[in-house]
Amino acid sequence: xxxxxxxxxxxxxxxxxxxxxxxxxxxxxxxxxxxxxxxxxxxxxxxxxxxxxxxxxxxxxxxxxxxxxxxxxxxxxxxxxxxxxxxxxxxxxxxxxxxxxxxxxxxxxxxxxxxxxxxxxxxxxxxxxxxxxxxxxxxxxxxxxxxxxxxxxxxxxxxxxxxxxxxxxxxxxxxxxxxxxxxxxxxxxxxxxxxxxxxxxxxxxxxxxxxxxxxxxxxxxxxxxxxxxxxxxxxxxxxxxxxxxxxxxxxxxxxxxxxxxxxxxxxxxxxxxxxxxxx
Amino acid sequence: xxxxxxxxxxxxxxxxxxxxxxxxxxxxxxxxxxxxxxxxxxxxxxxxxxxxxxxxxxxxxxxxxxxxxxxxxxxxxxxxxxxxxxxxxxxxxxxxxxxxxxxxxxxxxxxxxxxxxxxxxxxxxxxxxxxxxxxxxxxxxxxxxxxxxxxxxxxxxxxxxxxxxxxxxxxxxxxxxxxxxxxxxxxxxxxxxxxxxxxxxxxxxxxxxxxxxxxxxxxxxxxxxxxxxxxxxxxxxxxxxxxxxxxxxxxxxxxxxxxxxxxxxxxxxxxxxxxxxxxxxxxxxxxxxxxxxxxxxxxxxxxxxxxxxxxxxxxxxxxxxxxxxxxxxxxxxxxxxxxxxxxxxxxxxxxxxxxxxxxxxxxxxxxxxxxxxxxxxxxxxxxxxxxxxxxxxxxxxxxxxxxxxxxxxxxxxxxxxxxxxxxxxxxxxxxxxxxxxxxxxxxxxxxxxxxxxxxxxxxxxxxxxxxxxxxxxxxxxxxxxxxxxxxxxxxxxxxxxxxxxxxxxxxxxxxxxxxx
Numbered sequence: 001x002x003x004x005x006x007x008x009x010x011x012x013x014x015x016x017x018x019x020x021x022x023x024x025x026x027x028x029x030x031x032x033x034x035x036x037x038x039x040x041x042x043x044x045x046x047x048x049x050x051x052x053x054x055x056x057x058x059x060x061x062x063x064x065x066x067x068x069x070x071x072x073x074x075x076x077x078x079x080x081x082x083x084x085x086x087x088x089x090x091x092x093x094x095x096x097x098x099x100x101x102x103x104x105x106x107x108x109x110x111x112x113x114x115x116x117x118x119x120x121x122x123x124x125x126x127x128x129x130x131x132x133x134x135x136x137x138x139x140x141x142x143x144x145x146x147x148x149x150x151x152x153x154x155x156x157x158x159x160x161x162x163x164x165x166x167x168x169x170x171x172x173x174x175x176x177x178x179x180x181x182x183x184x185x186x187x188x189x190x191x192x193x194x195x196x197x198x199x200x201x202x203x204x205x206x207x208x209x210x211x212x213x214x215x216x217x218x219x220x221x222x223x224x225x226x227x228x229x230x231x232x233x234x235x236x237x238x239x240x241x242x243x244x245x246x247x248x249x250x251x252x253x254x255x256x257x258x259x260x261x262x263x264x265x266x267x268x269x270x271x272x273x274x275x276x277x278x279x
Numbered sequence: 280x281x282x283x284x285x286x287x288x289x290x291x292x293x294x295x296x297x298x299x300x301x302x303x304x305x306x307x308x309x310x311x312x313x314x315x316x317x318x319x320x321x322x323x324x325x326x327x328x329x330x331x332x333x334x335x336x337x338x339x340x341x342x343x344x345x346x347x348x349x350x351x352x353x354x355x356x357x358x359x360x361x362x363x364x365x366x367x368x369x370x371x372x373x374x375x376x377x378x379x380x381x382x383x384x385x386x387x388x389x390x391x392x393x394x395x396x397x398x399x400x401x402x403x404x405x406x407x408x409x410x411x412x413x414x415x416x417x418x419x420x421x422x423x424x425x426x427x428x429x430x431x432x433x434x435x436x437x438x439x440x441x442x443x444x445x446x447x448x449x450x451x452x453x454x455x456x457x458x459x460x461x462x463x464x465x466x467x468x469x470x471x472x473x474x475x476x477x478x479x480x481x482x483x484x485x486x487x488x489x490x491x492x493x494x495x496x497x498x499x500x501x502x503x504x505x506x507x508x509x510x511x512x513x514x515x516x517x518x519x520x521x522x523x524x525x526x527x528x529x530x531x532x533x534x535x536x537x538x539x540x541x542x543x544x545x546x547x548x549x550x551x552x553x554x555x556x557x558x559x560x561x562x563x564x565x566x567x568x569x570x571x572x573x574x575x576x577x578x579x580x581x582x583x584x585x586x587x588x589x590x591x592x593x594x595x596x597x598x599x600x601x602x603x604x605x606x607x608x609x610x611x612x613x614x615x616x617x618x619x620x621x622x623x624x625x626x627x628x629x630x631x632x633x634x635x636x637x638x639x640x641x642x643x644x645x646x647x648x649x650x651x652x653x654x655x656x657x658x659x660x661x662x663x664x665x666x667x668x669x670x671x672x673x674x675x676x677x678x679x680x681x682x683x684x685x686x687x688x689x690x691x692x693x694x695x696x697x698x699x700x701x702x703x704x705x706x707x708x709x710x711x712x713x714x715x716x717x718x719x720x721x722x723x724x725x726x727x728x729x730x731x732x733x734x735x736x737x738x739x740x741x742x743x744x745x746x747x748x749x750x751x752x753x754x755x756x757x758x759x760x761x762x763x764x765x766x767x768x769x770x771x772x773x774x775x776x777x778x779x780x781x782x783x784x785x786x787x788x789x790x791x792x793x794x795x
Contacts (some may be wrong), residue, residue, distance in 0.1 A: 125460050130784050132766035133443065140770050140786060227776070244564030245558050246728065250573075253568070260646045262462065262794045271784050272770050273749050275759040 002151065007038045007184070009045060010191035013201020018209070018237050019044050028093055035093045036185050041209035048104065049205035053174040057200030059174030061144040065120035072116035072166060074197040076109045085189045086158075093185055094156065106163035107159035113169050114259045115166035122170065122264050135277040142268035144172035145250060146225035146267060146268030149238075151211065151220050153230045153254070156182025160258060161190075164230050165204060167263035173226075174203045178218075184208040185218045191245045211236065219243025227266055320638065322336070326645040327430045332421045338369040338506065340376055340530060341513035343383035344523025352371035353397070355503060355532070360427035361640045363648035363685045369506045372529035377498065377538040380527035384469040384496040385544055387524030392496055393466070395522075397453030402451030404491060406519040411442035411484075418508055422480055423640045425507040427649030427685070428603050430641050440765055444783075447767035448488035458785055464698065464722060464792040466494030467570060468546035471539040473560075475552040475709075476502035477606035477714070478652050481508045482551055484781045487526060488767075493791035495547070498527045500539055502552075502653065504652045506530040546572070549790065551628070554705075554731075554776055572790040574608065574772055576705040577733030581611030582728035582748065583760065584679045584719075587682030587738035591760065595629045596711070599736055599762040601635065601647055602687045605709040606655075608777075609636060609734035611762055613702055615693070617721050618715040625693055632689050639681065647709060649684050656685040659708035666692055666701035671712070687717040697728055705731070711713035719744060723751040732774030736762045 006025075007147045008015045020042035028035045030058075031087045048103070072135075081266075082242070083105050090101035092242045123142055130138040148168045150163060168175045179187055207214070208270065217223060219240045227249055241251050252266045295681035326618050337354060339346040339777040348569070372380075381765045387393070411418065415438045428716055431778045461716045470490045474482035483499060490497050501509035513528045513748040529535060533556075538558050540548050550560050554576040564571060581599045583592045599611025642646030650656040667673050673688035691711035716722040726735055734756040737748050755773040758764060765771065770786035772778060781789040 099493070126786075128770075128785055130766065130768040130770070132764070132769050134764070134766070136761065136764065138769050140784065142515075145774075238566045242562055245561045245565065248554075248558070248561075248573070248778065250779055260462070262459065262795075268782050269774050270753060270770050270772070271749075271755060271757065272784075273757040273759060274764050274769070275745070276761050276763055 004036065005186045007036050007208065009039050009041055010042065010187060010194070010204070010240040011045065011049045013054075014196060015191065018042055019048075021244060026223070028098045029095045038184050038187070038208045039180075041207040042213065043214065045207060045209075046214050046217055047049060047221070049176040049207060050147055050149075050221055050223050052177050052202035056200045057144065057146055057172070057174040059200050060117060060169075060174060060203045060214040062188040065123065068170070068172070069116050069119035070277045072112055072119060072169065074117065075193055075199070076112035077118075078193040078196050079105065079109050079112060086186075089156070089183070089185060089189060094183055095099055097191050104139050104158045105239065108162045111159050111162045111166060111259060113262060115163075115170050115264075116265060119170050120263070122261060125267060127263060130272070132238050132274075135275055137275045140270050140271065140272045142171060145267050145269055146173060147223055148175045148226045148228055148267055149224050150175050150177040150228045150234075151231045152177060153220070154182050156186070158186065161186070162229070163258045163263070164228060166236055168228060168263045168267050169203065171268040173267050176205045176224075177207065177210050178211060179206060215240065218241075219249070220246055222247045226252060228266070230254050242245060285677055286385055302398075321422050322641070322644045327420060327423070327637065327641045327643055327670055329420055329424060330640065331417045332424070334367050334424075334507075336367050338367060338510050338530070340370045340372050341510065341528040342380045343386075346617055347379075349373065350374045355423070357506065358652070359424050360652050361369055361424075361681075363684055367424060369510070369530045370498065370529040372500075372538075373457045374538040376529055377535065377542055378530050380498040381469055381471075381539075381544050383524035383527055384428070384498050387522055388466075388468055388496040389636075391522045392706055393494065394708065396667045397455060398490065399719055399729075400494065401449045401452030403519055403521050404452060404488060405443050407448060407515055407521070408445035409556065410441045410515045411438065411445060413761055415439065415442070418480060420641075421511060421605065422508050423648070425506045426476060426479060426651050427640050429645040429648040431645070432603060432648075436765075438654060439479045440767070441453060441480045444481070444484040444767040446767075448492040448788075451489075451493040455788070455792065457791060458788050459794055466793060467791060468495060468790065470495050470497045470549060471542065472497055472499045472549045473536045473539065473547040473552065474499065474501055475602060476504040477608070479505040480508035480512060481590055482514055485787075486549055486551075486620065487512075489782070489787050490549075490791050491525065493788055496525045498539055498545070499528060499548075500529055500531060500532055502534045503530065503532045537563070545569060547791070550574070557778060563773040565691045567613055570790070573778035574780070574782060575776065575778040576610045577610070577731045577773065577777050578703065578705055578729045579609050579611050579731070579734040579736070579754065579773060580615050580752075581736035582615045582722045582726060582735075582738065583617060583620065583624055583738035584722075584741075584744065585617040586740050586744075587620075588760075589627065591625060592738040593624070593631050594736060595736060595760070596628060596761045597631055597635070600711045601709050602705045604647055604650055604687070606651055607763065609756060609763065610707075611708060611734075611736050612711060613726070613729075614711055614713045616713060616715050617722075618717050621672045622717050630676060633678065634679060635676055637676075637680050637686060639680045647651070647689060650687050650708065653683075656687060657706065659687050659706060659710065660709075662704070662706050663690065663710060666699065669699050669701065670702065671695045671699060680731065695724060703729065719748055723748060727753045732775040733777035734773070736760065761784075
């Protein structure tokens, strides 16, 4: 008899069940047949994730760009190592063919590799030494925004999910991800990728659950500095856009492109430093 | 700026002690009187002439390249805060006026301006920059009359920088493919821009120049306290032959701004002003997909380490908080002094403050002019009165202040604690709060202990420490061993609740472009 894996949450580098003790059934695409039981994350799970995210963010941002780059590359390696598991999931849960499922993994791996290479370059591409009119050394560098909440699309696209997470990680931010309805079971293998890539615990948190339940606690959370809203629901986008004004969260609307510098820059702040030149 | 420092130094020596005004005449007739030790030199008035400007009785709205009367038929009185004298009336634009202006901007965007080459757009902006330079005196005098800032600041800072912003951005207009490496960019459309009263022309330049360089058209609402230089800028646009509708200027109060923000055909809103209003605007457009940049309030820390060049740091503190009467969003309003040098810093600061000249903004020797308008003076006084009850040590410079007009002598609160209202809330006036720290780590924690994140100052002769602290501060602009420096090539803007987006430099173009 087959042992069925329970999909738990990924918070602070650990795999807890939801504190609420609730779960829901994730069925195979287009059927009533259960693929796995998933945790239904609560408000407290979200808050615990933000807390962990906040604690781990400065350490992640202060790692050298080269090290961040290597850790993202490691994610590509670990995804390759778990290819069979991902393919199995996409075939069984989503009804993909073998080649389709493999292609999904290929694209996700390529996305990890793409962003890995940007960790030590976006600063040079979008930083600046500014020629001010006076004897000053003046330069602008990008810095992490802080804790970002990513609200994933309901339509599942593995490479896009990886893209959305990496665009946040590259700049030294940490992320709390609310997975979409399409394939929340991806949490299990994906969390293991992050867990085994030398990424500090808490930098990536993955939650499954009901967006309608959690959405009310995201916009007004004062430690969340930005929201990447990749879900299709425009009503929730506008609701969060208004709710996020209290601490002036950066609200990043759904985008259609992938693997792009501007996606990284959505989650950085430009810091400009002046210093006089002279004796 | 250098000129300012030079004159200040002279004063430190000559007017260390006050109150001997009666000797003024004696000291001037140098041929017959000998100089005696301890004699005090008073500055004679050195007023700038206002003859270069003519204030109209009535100012209309600038829409679609023409001056038009407001639909409401309503006008508001404008006042010189230094003298409380009238500066004519200006029009109050309402929803209909805003609609006309947005339509004109849309027409220009879809038409001539939108189709124009970057090269030609740039040439118009270069023209505007040149005309601003040529009419600099006129603008400086008008700015000072309208807003009460010292003529030496409007003459040496506001106007030259405004012209420089147009000049800098002009050059970008035909080089937009270099803004975002590897990406194509395009303009956004009609921009609704709302600016504050503290740097009226400069803020107009910060808003209009990058928007136009990127190919957008604008509807600008100046602050109701200081509409005159923006309206004169409209004249400059006419003089430059700028196609009609590209720049529209609609004066008015809050409702005029709200109408602009709410207008359906505005693609992007840019606002500089208070955090409260910024949040209101953000809320108003929350249900839309309008783009938004906000440059809001601040409570910037100015950190003095024991190993700083203390005398330079004192000048930095003065410039940080008392520049433009403290009406500066990035003012260094929280002074953090390393404990071991606290006493000497405060002693020197008091001495330096006593030599500041507060008074007629039109006087070329004036350091601190008039508070921009009456309501702001009332607000500052209320906050000072409230802070006095809080237990911090209050000190106000013993300087003469004119009886007529709105003035507030520079002051500070010493031995504040991080929870004090005067430490947490933006005053937007010449009021400094002082706290101490022991280690760089503590300085960083205290500096970051605010919802704002606009700017910060660091004073230390140790380079590695400066860079460490600069890295730890959550602020968009860090001035190390200097303060309140601005340049069109240098991005400006804040973290956290100080807003989002940058103005100036290559980064300042991004909010006015869409990346394809």
